[in-house]
Amino acid sequence: GATGDYLERAQEMARYKVDVLAIDSAHGHTTRVLDAARQVKSKLPEVDLLVGNVGTFDGACATIKAGADAVKVGIGPGSICTTRIVTGAGVPQIYAIAEAARAAKDSGVPIIADGGIKYSGDIAKAIAAGASSVMIGSLFAGVDESPGETILYQGRSFKAYRGMGSLAAMAQGSSERYFQGGDDDFASAASDMLESNGDQNRLAKLVPEGIEGRVPYRGPLANMVLQLVGGVRSGMGYVGCSTIPELQQKARFVRISGAGLRESHVHDVIITREAPNYRLE
Structure with a gap:
């Protein structure tokens, strides 16, 4: 930042x-x-x-x-x-x-x-x-x-995925990317209007711009890159x-x-x- x-x-x-x-x-x-x-x-x-x-x-x-x-x-x-x-x-x-x-x-x-x-x-x-x-x-x-946790849901494998703008990521340090971490930011100004009462109040003052979710498990990275590169090459050929x-x-x-x-x-x-x-x- x-x-x-x-x-x-x-x-x-x-x-x-x-x-x-x-x-x-x-x-x-x-x-x-x-x-x-x-x-x-x-x-x-x-x-x-x-x-x-x-x-x-x-x-x-x-x-x-x-x-x-x-x-x-x-x-x-x-x-x-x-x-x-x-x-x-x-x-x-x-x-x-x-x-x-x-x-x-x-x-x-x-x-x-x-x-x-x-x-x-x-x-x-x-x-x-x-x-x-x-x-x-x-x-x-x-x-x-990828670092996400592997999750089994309805018989299929997924991996956890969250954005830098999600509440969890912002609470762990990414809030400055969204101008909500410094002394002169909106979040700090808003804190003057609310009594500080631990982490819950601090989280309540953050305005997330992302979510947490899951994506389908896709196997090794090399296989994924092979498909992506192949698709681009074919597109250029067309x-x-x-x-x-x-x-x-x-x-x-x-x-x-x-x-x-x-x-x-x-x-x-x-x-x-x-x-x-x-x-x-």
């Missing part, structure tokens, strides 16, 4: 030759985050700096101007994120990616699409819209290597591209209806054996 001793922590990590430093916030287009980016970049110009999250052209421009070497894009697209519903803020992820890519076009700063990936085709679409890479949460949350720059140049997007979306999925049959790369919820 961009609070407290962030600069000291960044300098300490730089001493250990980290590859990249990240200033990660639910809302990266703020004075606090931009000031932090300038401070870190001025003190540690030799270390690549990732700044996010943003969801607009102006937000991407501001983070790049502040010194970001990469911009993380996404306001509320994650499967366990409730930001758009709780706050009313956010835009569809494909739009956010395209706007950020437009802002970064002349600078060459890479765009990282954070969230909203449900199928391998979503990766292909994100890259086609201008992303250099994607961040994936829920798909990887179900693999063997467009007639052999490279990512070529995909971003040739790809075209069209608006479809609800009926078109239904037609795109498996329909009018009962699935008797699940494919390793497709689930219909």
Whole structure:
């Protein structure tokens, strides 16, 4: 985050030759985050700096101007994120990616699409819209290597999964990502109106922007990555591209209806054996 001793922590990590430093916030287009980016970049110009999250052209421009070497894009697209519903803020992820890519076009700063990936085709679409890479949460949350607890429910295996904006995660330190952890935040101001009475009152003052849940168990990570990479390769083949720059140049997007979306999925049959790369919820 961009609070407290962030600069000291960044300098300490730089001493250990980290590859990249990240200033990660639910809302990266703020004075606090931009000031932090300038401070870190001025003190540690030799270390690549990732700044996010943003969801607009102006937000991407501001983070790049502040010194970001990469911009993380996404306001509320994650499967366990409730930001758009709780706050009313956010835009569809494909739009956010395209706007950020437009802002970064002349600078060459890479765009990282954070969230909203449900199928391998979503990766292909994100890259086609201008992303250099994607961040994936829920798909990887179900693999063997993920830290979530394995749960047996109605004869099927699942793994526990929670968002950084969930109440449990915020109580354990992620609240600053949502500007609810510092002395000058809304949460602290609200505390003046309530009597402190232990952890329950402290939790009651937090405003979560995510949930806790479970995702289907998916086996080894290597198998999942194989399916995702294969889907992206096939998508590029359909467009007639052999490279990512070529995909971003040739790809075209069209608006479809609800009926078109239904037609795109498996329909009018009962699935008797699940494919390793497709689930219909």
